[in-house]
Every structure is written in structure tokens, then in C-alpha cells.
Amino acid sequence: MPVMEYIDAIRLAMKEEMERDEDVFVLGEDVGYKGGVFSTTKGLLEQFGEDRVMDTPLAESAIAGVAIGAAMYGMKPIAEMQYSDFMFPATNQIISEAAKIRYRSNNDWSCPIVIRAPIGGGVFGGLYHSQCPESVFFGTPGLKIVAPFRAYDAKGLLKAAVRDPDPVLFFENKKCYKLIVGDVPEDDYTVPIGEANVLREGDDITVISYSLPLHFILEAAEELEEEGITSHVLDLRTLQPLDKESILAAARRTGKVLIIHEDNKFGGIGGEVSAIIAEEMLFELDAPIMRLCGPDVPAMPINPPGEKFFMLNKDKVKEAMRQLALY
Amino acid sequence: MKQSQSIKNETKHAELGLTDEQAIEMYVTMITSRRYDERCLLLQRAGKINFHVSGIGQEAAQVGAAFALNREVDYFLPYYRDYALVLTLGMTLRELMLSLFAKAEDPNSGGRQMPGHFGHKRLRIVTGSSPVTTQVPHAVGIALAAKMKKKELVTFVTFGEGSSNQGDFHEGCNFAGVHKLPVILMCENNQYAISVPMHKQLGGRICDRAAGYGFPGVRVDGNDPLEVFKVVKEARARAIAGEGATLIEAMMYRISPHSTSDNDLAYRTKEEVDEHRGKDGVVKYKQYLIECGIWDEEKDAELMVKIRAMLDDATEYGDKAPFPKPEDILLHVYDGDQSQGGR
Numbered sequence: 001m002p003v004m005e006y007i008d009a010i011r012l013a014m015k016e017e018m019e020r021d022e023d024v025f026v027l028g029e030d031v032g033y034k035g036g037v038f039s040t041t042k043g044l045l046e047q048f049g050e051d052r053v054m055d056t057p058l059a060e061s062a063i064a065g066v067a068i069g070a071a072m073y074g075m076k077p078i079a080e081m082q083y084s085d086f087m088f089p090a091t092n093q094i095i096s097e098a099a100k101i102r103y104r105s106n107n108d109w110s111c112p113i114v115i116r117a118p119i120g121g122g123v124f125g126g127l128y129h130s131q132c133p134e135s136v137f138f139g140t141p142g143l144k145i146v147a148p149f150r151a152y153d154a155k156g157l158l159k160a161a162v163r164d165p166d167p168v169l170f171f172e173n174k175k176c177y178k179l180i181v182g183d184v185p186e187d188d189y190t191v192p193i194g195e196a197n198v199l200r201e202g203d204d205i206t207v208i209s210y211s212l213p214l215h216f217i218l219e220a221a222e223e224l225e226e227e228g229i230t231s232h233v234l235d236l237r238t239l240q241p242l243d244k245e246s247i248l249a250a251a252r253r254t255g256k257v258l259i260i261h262e263d264n265k266f267g268g269i270g271g272e273v274s275a276i277i278a279e280e281m282l283f284e285l286d287a288p289i290m291r292l293c294g295p296d297v298p299a300m301p302i303n304p305p306g307e308k309f310f311m312l313n314k315d316k317v318k319e320a321m322r323q324l325a326l327y
Numbered sequence: 328m329k330q331s332q333s334i335k336n337e338t339k340h341a342e343l344g345l346t347d348e349q350a351i352e353m354y355v356t357m358i359t360s361r362r363y364d365e366r367c368l369l370l371q372r373a374g375k376i377n378f379h380v381s382g383i384g385q386e387a388a389q390v391g392a393a394f395a396l397n398r399e400v401d402y403f404l405p406y407y408r409d410y411a412l413v414l415t416l417g418m419t420l421r422e423l424m425l426s427l428f429a430k431a432e433d434p435n436s437g438g439r440q441m442p443g444h445f446g447h448k449r450l451r452i453v454t455g456s457s458p459v460t461t462q463v464p465h466a467v468g469i470a471l472a473a474k475m476k477k478k479e480l481v482t483f484v485t486f487g488e489g490s491s492n493q494g495d496f497h498e499g500c501n502f503a504g505v506h507k508l509p510v511i512l513m514c515e516n517n518q519y520a521i522s523v524p525m526h527k528q529l530g531g532r533i534c535d536r537a538a539g540y541g542f543p544g545v546r547v548d549g550n551d552p553l554e555v556f557k558v559v560k561e562a563r564a565r566a567i568a569g570e571g572a573t574l575i576e577a578m579m580y581r582i583s584p585h586s587t588s589d590n591d592l593a594y595r596t597k598e599e600v601d602e603h604r605g606k607d608g609v610v611k612y613k614q615y616l617i618e619c620g621i622w623d624e625e626k627d628a629e630l631m632v633k634i635r636a637m638l639d640d641a642t643e644y645g646d647k648a649p650f651p652k653p654e655d656i657l658l659h660v661y662d663g664d665q666s667q668g669g670r
Contacts, residue, residue, distance in 0.1 A: 025475070057505055062464050062498035069468020072453060073402075075475070077468075089494070096458045097465070105446045105454040106437030107659040141660050165662035171347075200451060 001185055007177035009184045010040055010116075011150035012076060013158035016188065018048050021076060024162055025052040028063055028080030028116075037082055038118065038177055038206040064090035064115060066257035067174045068098050072114045076162055084171065085128045085299075091136070098167040099142030114161045119147070120212055120262055122311045125174075126302035132263035132294065133210075137169055138240055138272070140292035144193055145239040147171040149214040151182040153237055156191030166269050171239075173212045178214065194238050195244035202230030207323045208273055209260040210236040218261060239269055244276055251277045254288035258324045262312055265293035287327040293322040294326035310323060332407055332653045338619045339553050343560070345394070347621045353394055353552055355630060357386040357609045360411035362634050363420060364583070366642060367427055367442070371587040375646065376427055380443045381583035382408035385515050385607025388577040389485075390415050391552030392513055395559035396483055402469045404484040406464040407443035408515065408581075412485065417450045424645025431651040436650050459490040463499035463512065470508035470572075481566040482511040483559075488576075489520025491533050500574065504540035509566035511559060512574045513548065517581035522594040534576035542572045550608030553615075563570055580606070614622030 004012070018024045026041055032055035035042030045053040047228075056063050060081060067077035081087040087094075094115065101111040116309060121130030137143055144166055148154040161168035199214065200221055207217050214235055221231035234250040236242065251257045257277055259270035270291045277289060292312065294300075300310045340350040360382065369646050382389070385408050393415035405412050410423065420436075425433035428441045434645045435446045436454070446454030451471070455462050460620075466484035490496060491514050514533050518525045523572040538543025543565075555577055562573035580603035584591035591600070616622035618654045658664055 009410070029489045055496070059494075059498040059501065061495055062467070062502045065461065065464020065495060065499065066468035066471060066502055069453075069465035069470075070475075071468070072465065072470040073469045075471035075472045091466065092458055093461060093495075096456050097461050100456065101454055102662070103659050104436055104440055104456065105448070106433075106439060108434070108446060109454045110662065143659075234595050 002179055002181045004151055006151045006180040007038060007040055007170075008159055008269065009155040011042065011044070012186060013155040013162075014041065014044060015047065018044070018052060021038060023074065024076040024078065026078045026080065027052065027054040027067060027249050029056060029058055029082050031055060031080050031213070031310035036080065038174065041080070043124070045064055045143055045167040053212065058307040060090040061093050064093035065097070067113045068093060068101070068111055069161050071100065071111045072109055076112055078114045078116060078162065081117035083129050084119045085131045087115075087117050094137065094143070094167070094169070095140050095257050098101050100163055102166065107317060110165055111167050113167045114158070114170055115167070116158075116170045120170045120173045120175050121300040121307060122175045124302055124304070124307065125300070128260055130217055130300040134171060134239055134260070134263050135268050138269055142167070142238060145171065146193060146237060147173070147175070147211045148237065149176065149183045149211050149235055153191050153197075153235075155184050156289075157191050157193065157237065158249045159188075160190040161192050163190065168193065171211070172283055175212050186194045191237065194241050196243035197235045197237055198233070198250065199228045199235050200231060200233040203234055203254055204229045204231065205258060205321055206234065206254045206262060207234045207254045207258045208234045208236065208247060208250060208320060210239060210269075211262065213260045213262055213317065216312055216314040216317040217298055217321070219314045220321055223318060223322055224325070227322070229322065231321060236241050236269075236273070242272065247273055247276055248280055251281060252284060253259055255284055256324050256327065257285070258292060258320055260292045260312065260317060262294050262322070264296045265291055266296045287324060290320060290324050292317065329349070340619075343460070343553060343557055345556070349394065350619070351460045351621060352614060353390050354612055354622070355388045356415050357411055357552070358630065359420070359634050359637075360369050360386045360390075360414050362468065362638060363410060363414075364421060366638050368583070368587065370427070370642070378441060378587055379427065380407050380441070380586040382410045384580050384582035384603065384607065385517060385549070386411035387552040387612060388513075388515060388549035388555045388579055391484065391555030392559045396563060397480065399526050400478070400480040401451060401479065402466070402480065403480045404453045404455065404466045405445050406455065406462070406486050406490070407535055408487070408517075409445065409485055412441070413445050413447070413452060416452060418445070418447060421644045422643035424641040425648055428645040428648065429650065430645060430648040431655070460486050460493035460495040462486070463496050464502070466510050466512070467499045467503045467508055470503065470510045471506060474506070474508060480566055481511055481563050483511045483513065485513045485515055487520060488514055488516040488518070488525060488533055489523065489528055492528060494521050500536070500540045500572070501569065503572040504542050507569065507571035510572040511562045511566060512572065513559070514574070514576045515579060519595070520583070521585045522591075524595075532576065534574055537574035540574070542573070542574065544574040544576065546578060549579035550606055550609060550611060552612055559639070560580045561609050579608070581608070
């Protein structure tokens with residue numbers, strides 16, 4: 001099985017989907033000749049031409065809005081937001097339009113777009129190249145949101161997103177692009193949207209997370225096993241709709257739940273996961289639900305000590321996991 | 328005069344390639360829309376419906392434009408005052424009334440959206456929302472898709488002069504200009520954004536902005552349906568020839584208040600409204616048809632009786648049609664009605 005970087009898996013998914021279906025096309029800033037500022041779309045223009053790998057004017061609302069129009073016509077656009085931080089000018093198009101097109105037309109029209117946007121910090125990006133905007137879009141019915149943590153899921157979820165009949169936000173983690181390397185089958189597989197995934201089984205604590213922090217969690221779980229603490233780790237993979245059944249099954253497995261994400265704690269996805277568990281099985285829990293998240297500050301500063309303080313890492317995660325195990 | 332130039336060339340509509348029948352049909356649609364609009368105001372005042380947003384004063388431009396387009400292939404992205412436009416495109420009075428009464432059978436939204444929020448896939452009327460001007464990038468995207476698929480069609484998008492100040496207007500125009508896309512953008516400049524008059528919204532002319540996008544912009548008398556027909560027809564020919572977008576600023580006046588919730592005399596005078604009522608494009612066009620010798624007061628009276636009967640039928644149909652089932656609000660969030668809560 002080929003081993004590749006997370007970013008290569010994203011590129012491969014686009015390439016395969018564009019080969020499979022001529023209605024699939026990519027648009028965004030610098031996606032064409034430059035191949036994207038991170039090289040995510042590198043080589044696609046050479047293979048598919050500039051009509052299908054389209055450099056757009058620097059205007060995010062138009063990127064989303066034009067993609068929405070094309071999707072209503074029957075195309076399958078993949079719109080790239082260069083950084084998720086720059087997605088906010090397109091928020092009206094995403095929330096007022098894409099999310100509501102099927103609903104407001106009583107199922108007459110649909111909007112099968114994919115919007116890819118890199119999230120996350122730890123790359124000295126400062127306030128506006130580091131954010132996790134999931135919570136802004138989360139809670140908007142009509143949207144689907146996915147956030148892969150490894151190369152296998154990145155390819156499979158992006159292919160599923162392209163084939164999905166509804167709008168999908170694909171939050172790829174920019175820190176994972178080159179750092180994360182993994183097995184990616186060459187065959188035409190998809191990872192179903194709406195299904196969480198158990199990454200590790202254990203009986204002492206349950207850790208629920210998505211995107212980059214899962215790497216810290218898996219390392220920490222490995223080390224904690226040497227201390228005699230076994231961890232059950234669930235990757236949400238899809239943030240909306242949440243896989244309620246898998247969340248409850250994972251929580252039931254140990255009765256002790258820790259939810260971890262880089263997006264700030266207040267109003268984050270962890271709150272909703274926690275509420276699902278509390279509503280359904282509060283009295284089966286052996287400890288209060290814990291959350292470990294980014295601090296509630298507007299965004300991540302660029303100075304290295306400040307960035308380090310903001311970011312999660314293996315040690316912070318391990319400490320939280322140990323505390324929960326000892327509760 | 329050469330022999331080939333027939334006697335018909337004496338009328339303006341014939342010069343533009345419109346038959347007498349088409350010229351009359353334009354009037355019929357305009358006046359039907361006007362009567363529909365007046366009926367809606369009446370129904371709201373009678374407490375039969377909650378809300379109506381009017382298009383009175385804008386019918387002439389809407390009908391003139393629609394007649395210049397290809398109603399079999401083009402895509403239409405109207406805004407909320409475009410009753411005359413959608414009637415020309417094939418929406419029926421019954422369908423409009425179903426929307427007004429928010430009934431299940433409403434083809435626009437199944438009784439979900441406010442009236443005036445059009446959408447009808449079979450007629451290629453693209454679903455729209457209330458945050459203004461979001462439809463401009465959509466029109467550009469459909470035009471882009473058509474160009475990619477080598478389909479010969481244009482997209483026609485309308486909006487008010489207030490809307491033209493939104494970023495989506497600029498972003499959409501610029502994108503269309505860069506890619507020379509077959510889009511016709513028609514601003515229905517009715518001189519008011521709810522209460523804010525034109526001079527507090529615009530430092531210049533909307534049509535002049537087109538120069539910055541690299542395509543032509545024209546201002547036209549929106550009270551003259553034949554002038555609007557002419558410029559839209561030219562714009563369509565350019566678009567189909569691959570020459571790109573056109574921005575049209577049709578000048579008109581919003582004779583009605585903004586909506587049934589608006590008291591317009593708080594910000595404008597009755598004298599001002601009356602002055603513009605005197606310039607009403609529908610009345611002027613009827614006079615034009617009479618002068619052409621193809622219409623008269625007798626035919627007009629017959630038409631009014633017919634429209635009234637059609638409106639009575641549509642009103643009763645809309646009023647008596649069932650509402651959607653309450654729990655149907657849960658449907659169509661996603662394809663195949665996957666629920667919000669996951670698997």
C-alpha cells in the first residue's frame with residue numbers, strides 16, 4: 001500500500017474525482033499555475049487545464065457564490081479557501097445560501113459543493129493564518145462538516161464529499177499536510193460522511209477528538225498504557241452531522257470521557273458532544289465530562305512562546321488523560 | 328423606402344422584431360402583474376395574508392426584459408419585486424397565490440419562504456433568499472458552468488439599486504468580467520432602498536461601474552418596455568457571441584411602499600409619488616398600443632374582466648389549498664431526508 005503525506009492524499013482525491021467525473025472542477029486563489037500556496041493542487045492544472053483548475057480573483061464570497069451557482073446548474077465544484085481564516089467573507093454565501101438551497105426550495109434545487117479550507121495553528125501563522133473556525137459553521141443545519149486527521153481519511157472523506165449531494169465543508173489541517181504520513185490505498189474508496197471511527201480500544205478512559213490533536217492523543221495513549229491506563233479513542237471525522245451512536249458507544253465503553261479540540265472551548269464542538277452524552281447517559285458516567293481545548297482568546301498570537309502556550313501537544317493531552325483516569 | 332420594408336416598420340415594436348400579438352401579450356402580462364399586486368395588498372389589508380412586498384411601477388421593465396430572453400434555455404435569478412418577470416417566464420397566478428398564502432403546493436418553496444422569493448426549477452428560475460444580492464455570484468456561476476459545458480444560454484439577474492452596494496455585486500461583476508461570461512445584470516433602480524433615497528446610496532451612476540469591470544453598462548428608461556427589450560436583446564446577442572456580460576440600469580420608481588409593513592409617507596411626499604404615478608410605464612404602454620391601432624378601451628375592458636376572473640380563481644385556489652403538515656418543516660434539510668442527528 002502506498003505511503004504518502006496527508007497533503008498528497010488530498011491532492012490524489014481531487015485528481016481521482018476529476019478523472020472520474022468531468023463535472024468536477026477546482027477553483028480558488030492561486031490553485032492553478034502555482035498549485036496552491038501549500039501545493040495542494042500542484043499538477044492538477046497541467047493534467048486538467050485552466051478551465052477545470054481555475055485561478056479566481058481574490059474574493060472569497062465570489063469563490064463560494066460562483067461555486068454555488070455552478071453547483072445549482074449541475075457541476076461539482078471544489079472551492080478552495082486559501083486559509084479558513086479568510087473564509088468569513090464567504091460566510092453569508094455558505095450559511096444563507098449553500099446550507100438553505102435544498103430546504104428553501106422544498107427539495108427543488110440542490111447545492112452539491114465542496115469547500116476546502118485549511119484549519120489550525122502551530123505554523124507561526126499568527127492570528128489570521130491559524131484559526132479553527134468549525135464552531136462558526138457547526139450548528140448550521142444543511143451543511144456537512146468533515147475534518148480528517150490522517151491521510152487515509154483525507155482521501156476517502158474528500159472523495160465522499162465530492163460525491164455528496166449536499167454542501168460539505170472539508171476542514172483539512174495545515175499542520176498535518178507534511179507532518180502526517182500514512183497508508184493510502186490506490187483504489188477508489190470513500191470514507192462515509194457521518195461515521196466516527198474508533199482508533200484505539202481501551203477500558204479506562206474515552207477520548208473523543210478530531211483533526212490534529214488525535215496524533216497527540218494516540219502517542220499519549222501509547223505511553224499511558226505503560227502506566228497501566230488504557231484509552232478508548234474515537235475520531236469524530238464528521239463534525240456535522242455528529243455520529244451520535246458512536247459517541248454514546250464510546251462513552252459507555254469506559255464511563256469517563258475527555259473531549260479534545262484545538263478550537264477554543266467556549267461554544268466549541270466539545271460542548272455539543274458533551275451535551276449528547278449528558279442527555280443520554282449521565283448516570284452511567286463515572287466522572288464529570290472533561291474538555292481540553294484551545295484557550296478562549298480571539299486567536300493565536302505569532303510569538304513562539306505564546307503559540308506554544310495556545311497549542312495542544314502530547315504532554316498537555318497526556319496530563320489531562322491521566323487526570324481523568326485517576327478520577 | 329425599399330419595398331422589403333413593410334408597413335409594420337412604422338411601429339416601434341415591429342422595428343424591434345416583435346409581432347403585434349407579442350406586443351399585446353407584453354401588455355397583458357404587465358397589467359396582470361399589476362392587478363395581482365393590487366390584489367395582494369388588498370388581501371393583506373383584509374387580514375387574509377400576513378405580508379406582501381410590491382413590484383408596482385416596475386412591471387414594464389421586467390416584461391420588456393423577459394421578452395428579449397430565451398425562455399426555453401436561459402436561467403433567471405430574480406429579486407423579490409419581479410412578479411411581472413416570473414409571470415412572463417411561465418409562473419401562473421395560482422402558483423403566485425400559493426406562495427402568497429404559504430401553501431404546500433407552492434412551487435417556489437412549498438410555503439416556506441416569504442412571497443416574492445422565487446424559485447422554479449422547471450422554469451429555470453433559480454431559488455433566492457432575503458440577504459440581498461447573493462444571487463449575483465450565483466448567476467455568474469451558472470454562466471460559468473454553461474460556458475464550461477458549451478451550452479448556448481445566458482443568465483439574467485436582477486436586483487435593486489440598494490443591493491448594488493453589496494460586495495457580492497462587485498465580486499460577481501468582476502468575476503464575470505474576467506471570464507467574459509454570458510450574464511445580463513439588470514438593476515431595477517426604483518430610487519428607494521426601503522426609505523433611503525438614491526442620493527444617499529449612490530455617489531455616481533450604477534451603469535458607469537461596468538467600465539471598471541470591463542464590460543458595457545447602459546442606462547435605460549425602465550418605464551419603456553420596448554427600450555428595455557432592445558437593450559436586453561442586444562446584451563443577449565453579445566453574451567451568446569462570447570463577448571461577455573452587460574450591466575443594465577433600468578430607471579423606474581417604486582410607486583408602492585416598500586412592503587405592507589412600511590409607511591412610505593414618513594420619508595417621501597404624496598406629491599412625489601403622484602408625479603411618478605403619472606409616468607407609469609403600464610399606462611403609457613397601453614396608450615402606445617392604442618396609438619398603434621392594435622388595442623382599444625373595449626378590448627381593455629374585456630381583458631380586465633378576464634384578469635379579474637383569473638385572480639378570483641387563483642385567490643380562491645390559494646386560500647383553500649392546504650398548508651404543509653407542521654412536521655413537514657423537518658423535511659429536505661439534506662438529500663433523502665437524512666436527519667440532522669447523524670446515522
